[in-house]
Amino acid sequence: MANSIWTTEEFTCAGCSMTYTATREEHSEAHTGSFKCSICSGVVHSWSGKHHFFGWRAVKTKPAVFGRRWAGVPY
Secondary structure (H helix, E strand, O other): OEEEEEEEEEOOOOOOOEEEEEEEEEEEEEEEEEEEEOOOOOEHHHHHHHEEEEEEEEEOOOOOOOOOOOOOOOO
16 A cells, blocks of 8 residues: 655666656555666666656657767768
Protein backbone atom coordinates (compact mmCIF):
# COMPACT_ATOMS: atom_id res chain seq x y z
CA MET A 1 0.00 0.00 0.00
CA ALA A 2 1.33 3.41 -0.94
CA ASN A 3 1.55 6.30 1.48
CA SER A 4 1.13 9.95 0.53
CA ILE A 5 4.79 10.82 -0.15
CA TRP A 6 5.23 11.72 -3.83
CA THR A 7 8.11 13.62 -5.40
CA THR A 8 8.85 14.60 -8.99
CA GLU A 9 12.32 13.69 -10.22
CA GLU A 10 14.18 14.44 -13.44
CA PHE A 11 16.25 11.92 -15.44
CA THR A 12 18.40 12.27 -18.56
CA CYS A 13 18.94 9.45 -21.05
CA ALA A 14 22.65 8.62 -21.29
CA GLY A 15 22.20 7.51 -24.90
CA CYS A 16 20.61 10.58 -26.48
CA SER A 17 20.27 13.23 -23.71
CA MET A 18 16.47 13.28 -23.78
CA THR A 19 15.19 14.54 -20.42
CA TYR A 20 12.22 12.99 -18.59
CA THR A 21 10.35 13.60 -15.36
CA ALA A 22 8.62 10.95 -13.29
CA THR A 23 6.74 10.84 -10.02
CA ARG A 24 8.34 8.79 -7.26
CA GLU A 25 5.93 7.15 -4.84
CA GLU A 26 7.05 5.58 -1.56
CA HIS A 27 5.66 2.13 -0.68
CA SER A 28 5.83 -0.15 2.34
CA GLU A 29 6.87 -3.13 0.16
CA ALA A 30 9.69 -3.43 -2.40
CA HIS A 31 9.17 -2.74 -6.13
CA THR A 32 11.46 -3.10 -9.14
CA GLY A 33 11.14 -1.59 -12.57
CA SER A 34 12.78 0.37 -15.35
CA PHE A 35 11.93 3.01 -17.95
CA LYS A 36 13.25 3.06 -21.53
CA CYS A 37 13.79 6.13 -23.68
CA SER A 38 11.18 6.71 -26.38
CA ILE A 39 13.88 8.04 -28.75
CA CYS A 40 16.78 5.55 -28.53
CA SER A 41 15.28 2.73 -26.37
CA GLY A 42 18.12 3.02 -23.84
CA VAL A 43 17.33 2.49 -20.15
CA VAL A 44 16.82 5.92 -18.60
CA HIS A 45 16.34 4.67 -15.04
CA SER A 46 15.88 1.39 -13.21
CA TRP A 47 14.91 1.00 -9.56
CA SER A 48 14.57 -1.52 -6.78
CA GLY A 49 13.34 -0.70 -3.32
CA LYS A 50 10.38 0.61 -1.41
CA HIS A 51 9.42 3.09 -4.11
CA HIS A 52 7.97 3.13 -7.62
CA PHE A 53 8.17 5.62 -10.51
CA PHE A 54 5.20 6.50 -12.72
CA GLY A 55 3.90 9.29 -14.97
CA TRP A 56 7.00 9.45 -17.19
CA ARG A 57 6.99 12.53 -19.46
CA ALA A 58 9.50 13.98 -21.87
CA VAL A 59 10.67 17.45 -20.83
CA LYS A 60 12.37 18.73 -23.98
CA THR A 61 10.16 20.08 -26.72
CA LYS A 62 12.85 19.57 -29.38
CA PRO A 63 13.92 16.08 -30.43
CA ALA A 64 17.33 14.87 -29.30
CA VAL A 65 20.22 15.86 -31.58
CA PHE A 66 22.30 13.01 -33.02
CA GLY A 67 25.72 13.43 -34.66
CA ARG A 68 26.39 16.94 -33.39
CA ARG A 69 29.61 18.30 -34.91
CA TRP A 70 32.21 20.19 -32.93
CA ALA A 71 32.57 23.86 -33.75
CA GLY A 72 35.51 24.60 -35.98
CA VAL A 73 36.02 21.05 -37.24
CA PRO A 74 36.08 20.93 -41.06
CA TYR A 75 33.91 18.45 -42.90
